[in-house]
Amino acid sequence: MARTTITRLRTMASQDRGELDRLLDSVHIGHFALMAEDGHPVVLPTAVARDGDRMLAHGSTGSGWMRRLAAGAPASLAVTSFDALVVARSAFESSMRYRSAVIFGQCTPLTDPDEKLRALDTVVEALLPGRLAEVRRPTPKELASTLVLALPIAEWSLKVSGGWPDDPPEDCAGPAWAGVIPVHVRYGAPIPAPDLRAGIPVPGSVRRIHDSPV
16 A cells, blocks of 8 residues: 555565564554544554554553544554664765554454453563563453553554665775664663562562563
């Protein structure tokens, strides 16, 4: 479709669903774009997680933009990973290595209590694997106040930039350095909450994610 066709730097376009899934499984902040009720465009960041062939998002039932998505407003979801700086011999040729996807469609609210709870579990495990076994289950009141949306991964575009500096020969012959500076993101040391009772150890889920790259 026209809106999923990449027209700028087409060589970076990818139809690899596996590559798309790897991006969606590694980045958990997405930006939903939609038209607000008064007609102005809005872009909202939120936590997202892939669940098979759909993306999950959740929020308060009091959120206006979530309710608008739940009502079927057309939307797009963008997810991007910044992987490296590409340092060329000129500012003009310098760029980034990145992976970026945009998913188009309409969200469906999950209303079945069991499906809703499973979806929320999926989000928790995507953000902090192993955490579900360490915390209490949501109460009926908490579930009732939470809106869970599913966006099908059916109409999408993916762009992967993984190249090197593309300097002209005259710049390559010059004195400037060129190359790639990879980006590495890691979690820092856990900081206990001010009201944490004494003697409660750091749980396994937190220890494991602290020892792993994001």
